[in-house]
Amino acid sequence: MNPIVAQNPPVATPFFFYLLAAAMIIGGILVITRKNAVHSALALITALLAQAGLYLMLYAPFVAAVQILLYAGGIMVLFLFVIMLISIERTMKERQFNSQWLIGIVAAAALGGLFITVFTKGKSLFPDGHFTYAESGNTQAVADLLYGPHTGMYMFSFEIASLLLLVAIIGAVVMAKKRI
Amino acid sequence: MHDLINYITSYFGSNLTPGAAGNFFWATVYILLVFVGLSIAVIAMNWLERKILAHMQVRLGPMRVGPHGLLQPIADAIKLLLKEDIIPAEADQLVFWIAPFIVVLAAFTVFVVVPFGPTSAITDMNIGILFMLGVSSLSVLGIVTAGWASNSHYPLIGALRSSAQMVSYEVAMGLAVVSAILMTSLHGLGFYGVAASGDTGTLSMIEIVNAQMEQQTWFIFKFFPLGLIAFTIFAIAMVAETNRAPFDLPEAESELTAGFHTEYSGFRWSLFFLAEYSAMIAVSSIAVTLWLGGWLRPFPNALAGRTWDVIFSFFPGLTFLALGAITFYNVARMPRHPLFRIQTMGLAGFGAVLGLIGVVLLIPEISSHVQNVFWFSAKVAAFMYLYIWYRGTFPRYRFDQLMKVGWKVLLPTGLVLLILTAGVGMRDEIWDLLQRVTHS
């Protein structure tokens, strides 16, 4: 695999980063605060698409494509489909948040504090490297890691993942079907 | 100012797409060109579909607005824009408002990677085909939300049907696409290439067409009949993906009035219309790129050489001249009554414009730039005709039949096909392996 030196350095990186990050954060907040599940799902889709954009900025176009194809186009359609199958009128009139909000805030605060301390100290842990590789050949490189004859160290994990999907299919059918 | 001109002219002579070359000016120009071209194509499709369907059913179709109804699409557009924009009182206002835009965005964004020629694409992505499949699968979100937000029974049923249908057929479509992508890595000449060790395939749309050029065969003919079967699966799945007859259950008129867009009117409805037709063009261009050689003219290898290049470069101009000739034949057949004088003159003017385009396209400098786009558009146009033909001839499927075709026919066929494609492509390696196993 020949690493190809970037021909065009990315432009306006801070602008796009903050734009997409804002879209993700606002999307995330809307997901956990909206009463209506469909609105939550739409907010989540926005966040997922913004995240695909961030993957592109991180020179991971294959993961970005998988994100759009599987998450936004597959999983979220499944979510919307299920939301429409179950009637949501009744749940919308009910109380939306359970009494665990105190525990939730405490847990989140503890976790957040941990993250903040790690990240304030993390500047020395993550010095800047030299990012010179463009996205050309990213798909091939990922495929090399997955299936390559010499570098394919994740071949077995890949097979396990396919087994997991098979189990999930059977499980979903068993759960969702009325009479088997 | 001088820098600006330098920046603009620096793109000439580059053999990259503007996106890959990083030239924003030309990227913007290409985006505008593609947008205008698509809009014209959708307007033309609107007229052609009504005319062709009418002629299939031994009717005349629109004849009143302009000669042979040529101005009908424009009249329709004006009517749609002037119509009242109704939002049902019980609808979810915000989602109802957003849904058509999701569909249109998904349908248009796809064209970022469509290769109209070796350099005539907005950009060339390493993940081109995945990007196209992914973004075009987003349009189902718009349809589902449109049906849900209308807060009405028919649209909801239409949306449920459409989500089930599009998700099901995406699987079969993906399998067919994967088998075509596999062929890019199985090098060699002719219908039966073999894998050369160390060769990598590609997902980039432009490289897929280049692979077909190098392997001297369109992928529809490669590993005959495997390529043909993959193409057939895709051709069936793409009709279901775009919710067109005979798979138009989400908007089946006789059952659901208009399916997911029952409650939409005016401008918003026209957005759904625009999205449907540009999605049709998008999936057709995937099929053309993957199996029918993209922008390549017929027989680029067998009939190579300067003479053939010159002969084939006449085709774009001759096509438009032929269209102009047909128009003038119809001018001659117009009634001679004075009431028809303006219509006759209008038709003659249209024919003159077509003929003029034809003459311009005959100039060698222009035709050499345009012919790639011409061959690509001609192949896509053939698919558009197929869509209309399906609508005119096939009866609509029942929903359980639709699901049966998707899951029990197309999906297993696609899986077997994928294994066979890999097996045929790697047959030498498999043979070696068998020899080694049996000898030891």
Added chain:
Amino acid sequence: MDAMLHISTLHYLVLGAALFLLGVIGVLTRRNVVIVLMSIELILNAVNLNLVALSRYWQGMPARMGGGAGALHGQVFAIFVITDAAAEAAVGLGILIAFFRNKETVNIDEVNLLKW
């Protein structure tokens, strides 16, 4: 200001942490099962963002430390996580439908059969 404008790996990690927190809060406080499942998706996505950002980080590291252009392990892991998310969503929504059929509600507080 310079730290704000120069986007480094740390920025992505902070963003991932924020998303993770939002997901955790959603899982702990919401009563609607669908939204709880969506919050889990948020958590998985936060993890994915970290994985891809760190994969990018390792590409910039010298080869003797395990870095280099081919160090895309984070991206491979992200793909595995997406696979997991698909499986989780399928099974979770299946359970949700079974639950809704029996109890006529999607309130997660009513899932209490095992308490008896």
